[in-house]
Amino acid sequence: MSWTLDEWFVVALARTIGDGEVVFHGFASPCAQVAMHVAKRTHAPGSLLVEGATYAVDPVPVFVPPTSNDLALHRDATYRMRFEEFFDAACRGAIDRMFLSGGQIDGYGNTNVTAIGGLPHPKIKLGGGGGGCNISATIGALTVWTTRHRSGRTLVRHVDFLTDIGHRTPEGDRAELGYPGRGPEWLVTELGLFDFVDGHARLRVLFPDVTLADVDAATGFELRVELVDGLLPPPTAAELEAVRAVDPLGVRRSEFGPDELRRTFP
Amino acid sequence: MTGFHLGTDKRATLDEAAALVPSGATVALGGGLCARLPMALVRALVRADRNELHVVGSAHSIDVDLLIAAGAVGVCEESYVGFEQDLGLAPAYRRAAETGAVAVRESCCVTVLTQLRAAEMGLSFLPVRGVKGTDMEALHPEYRRVRCPFTGDELVAVPPLAPDVALLHAPIGDAAGNLHLDQPYVLDERFAHASRMVVTTVDRLVPTSEVVAAGVTIPGHTVAAVVEAPFGAHPASCYPGYAYDRPHLAGYIAAAAAGGSQLASYLDRYVHAGEDAYRAEIDVARLTSWSTCDTAWQELFR
Numbered sequence: 001m002s003w004t005l006d007e008w009f010v011v012a013l014a015r016t017i018g019d020g021e022v023v024f025h026g027f028a029s030p031c032a033q034v035a036m037h038v039a040k041r042t043h044a045p046g047s048l049l050v051e052g053a054t055y056a057v058d059p060v061p062v063f064v065p066p067t068s069n070d071l072a073l074h075r076d077a078t079y080r081m082r083f084e085e086f087f088d089a090a091c092r093g094a095i096d097r098m099f100l101s102g103g104q105i106d107g108y109g110n111t112n113v114t115a116i117g118g119l120p121h122p123k124i125k126l127g128g129g130g131g132g133c134n135i136s137a138t139i140g141a142l143t144v145w146t147t148r149h150r151s152g153r154t155l156v157r158h159v160d161f162l163t164d165i166g167h168r169t170p171e172g173d174r175a176e177l178g179y180p181g182r183g184p185e186w187l188v189t190e191l192g193l194f195d196f197v198d199g200h201a202r203l204r205v206l207f208p209d210v211t212l213a214d215v216d217a218a219t220g221f222e223l224r225v226e227l228v229d230g231l232l233p234p235p236t237a238a239e240l241e242a243v244r245a246v247d248p249l250g251v252r253r254s255e256f257g258p259d260e261l262r263r264t265f266p
Numbered sequence: 267m268t269g270f271h272l273g274t275d276k277r278a279t280l281d282e283a284a285a286l287v288p289s290g291a292t293v294a295l296g297g298g299l300c301a302r303l304p305m306a307l308v309r310a311l312v313r314a315d316r317n318e319l320h321v322v323g324s325a326h327s328i329d330v331d332l333l334i335a336a337g338a339v340g341v342c343e344e345s346y347v348g349f350e351q352d353l354g355l356a357p358a359y360r361r362a363a364e365t366g367a368v369a370v371r372e373s374c375c376v377t378v379l380t381q382l383r384a385a386e387m388g389l390s391f392l393p394v395r396g397v398k399g400t401d402m403e404a405l406h407p408e409y410r411r412v413r414c415p416f417t418g419d420e421l422v423a424v425p426p427l428a429p430d431v432a433l434l435h436a437p438i439g440d441a442a443g444n445l446h447l448d449q450p451y452v453l454d455e456r457f458a459h460a461s462r463m464v465v466t467t468v469d470r471l472v473p474t475s476e477v478v479a480a481g482v483t484i485p486g487h488t489v490a491a492v493v494e495a496p497f498g499a500h501p502a503s504c505y506p507g508y509a510y511d512r513p514h515l516a517g518y519i520a521a522a523a524a525g526g527s528q529l530a531s532y533l534d535r536y537v538h539a540g541e542d543a544y545r546a547e548i549d550v551a552r553l554t555s556w557s558t559c560d561t562a563w564q565e566l567f568r
Contacts, residue, residue: 027299027325028350053299053325054450062560065567066352066512069299069325069450071505071556072563080449083324084383084456087376091395114372115363119405122370125363127348127355130325131375134396162401169399177399178419249567254351 003235005207005263006031006253007243009147009190011235013099014039016143016186017047021096024050024086024139026130027068030251031145032099034064038242050095055081064247066254090135093180098139100132100184101146104159107200107221109144109166109184111136112159119161132164137179142166147255149189149218156220167199190260191215193232200224205231209263234265270487271463275441278491280541283465284310286491287431290340292320294461295329296434297502298452299350300510303329304433306467306498309537309544312336322429324375324453328501328518331356334368335522335529336537343371345378353515357523371405379453381427385460393421432457432464434484435499437507438477439468443489446480448505454484463490467498469507495541497548508553509566 013035017023021044025032029052036049040058051059056074065072074080081089089095102111103126113132117123136142144166148154162169167183174183184201187194191214192206202224203215216223235243243252253261284307287293297303308329311319318340321330325346333339335358347359362368377394384392393412397403403422412423434454436445445466447454458464464484471494498504501511501518521532536544556563 027346028348030351053452056450063564063567065510067300067350067503067510067567069301069452070503070510071448074449082455083375083450083452084379087379091376114401115370118401119363119370119372120366122363125355125360125370127350128325128344128346128372129374129402130346133374133400133402134376134394137396137398162399165396165400171399178395249564251351 001237003240003265005190005260006256007240008235008265009188010035010038010243010252011239012188012193012232013143013145014042014239017044017097019044020046022048022050022094023097024090024095025052025099026132027053028127029099029101030064031147031255033068034243034247034252037061037246038239041242042238050081050086055083055086057081061246063249064251066249066251087131087135091138093138093140096140097143098135099143099145100136100164101144102164103154104156105144105146105154105187106156106159106166108168109142109187109196109201110159110162110169111144111164111166112161114161114163117160129163136164136181138181141182141185143186143188144184145188147190147260149191152218152220155218167196173199190256191218202226204228207232208265271490272487273442276443276489276492277441278493280306280310280493280495283307283491283493284314286463286465287311287316289316290318291430292322294429294432294457295321295323295326296432296452296454296457297499298450299325300327300502300515302435302499302504303502304435304467304498305329305500305502306495306541307433307465308332309541311338312533312537322378322427324378327356328515331358331522334358334362336533339368341369341371343373345373345375349515349519353519357519372402374402377424378427379456381424382453382456382460384426385428386456389426391423391425393423395421397422427460429457429461432461434458434464434466435504436466436484437469437504438472438480439466439492440472440474440477440486441492442474442486443492444474444477444482444486445484446477447483451483458484458488464488465491467493467495469496469498469504470494497545500548506557509556509563511553512567
């Protein structure tokens, strides 16, 4: 049995979901979207999924299309939340986990999805943050991810624009800001997996074809390292089968550069 | 909205509908991402040469980008404009933000929702818990920190948002403007009640009994004008009628990214030529094939 990096990456995201959690992904998040369904079909059958921009509850997608407000994602769902119903639940703390990414991510897990170079004079205007600015403050826990760690431009010391809140901003930490959510719990990249301790990212495990020097060269924030074994076991047959069944179009692959897509294991 | 719109026959042409949206108006665009966007109305506004529009809403794509490409927008207060990982950043939006041609006042879905609710309730503000500590606050000098009189919590007060007009598209509606939508409604309901008026297109104008049987999502008393415009959301999807037109969107993005004569030819061919000519270009058989089988549906996205 062999598998590709994009498959393993999605499985790593899926494993951050606990059985029994209420989980949400936003739009423009194919890896997270596939990961939620993989978790539901493998280790987290008791989780409740709120499907991205359709707000459908526990749908069984016909396939994952490349646009996240599409009927293929929620056909036959028994219930679809209204937009406001979902965001109210997220604001009052009823959603346990959300997936967040960004053009820039700092060591506290703050993300910039608004503009490289900031506003009002952006160097690159990114799409924007959807609802993340508010609900990153109140959702139980966040799984942050990027597939562009190796570029050296993504994990930065300071975000040019702080769109979604991590553990600490220049104004203070979550307790000081009055935010009930626990903030980023995991940061998954195409190079490895970080957790957060004392509100800062800490590298725990590398993909087997990655060295510490690779991560060091690509990371702009202070690299704290405490590697452990066993945190990133290979995908199981059931997990791989779920990835391939949920995402026959391979929409997850659109998040990766061509070199990363060539990575195969073992 | 300040008052209801009475009347049983609000049928209008696209030109008459566009006349209800002056330059400088605050405009809410219905639908979300690439679904149920009011594209026929967007094209009509471009033909009517509108400018300095202030667009507000949640996550959008070609509706906002095309308006910007045509020079119709002065301020953009959407929470997202783009084509996700499939087709990437929105070219005209990106260029206008980078050159300063459009003032970017990016917002958050929750903040927009809260502001619409304040307008619906006739309130002068409502608070949100988030935003504090992010850079979104500095972008919006109209927000104010307030202290909750009960808990002492510091929250961010946001003002009401009452758009001058909400542009919506629905699969079916009647002459009075009663509309049936399929979920997700996104912000269409909130837009309808918070805005001064709804101007809408429908794929099919039907008798009231048919809309009532399907379920009225947007009541006619919020609607000032209704236009029958088949494929009025195209190239966005409007199920159960038609799916997302990926080749058309890719063609638009290439033209908008190139700008200049390529963008001008897109606008000539798909906007200035008028809606009848536009419809003649749509591959109806392909976009309606989604319902024949799951394989055909999936093929639309390759």
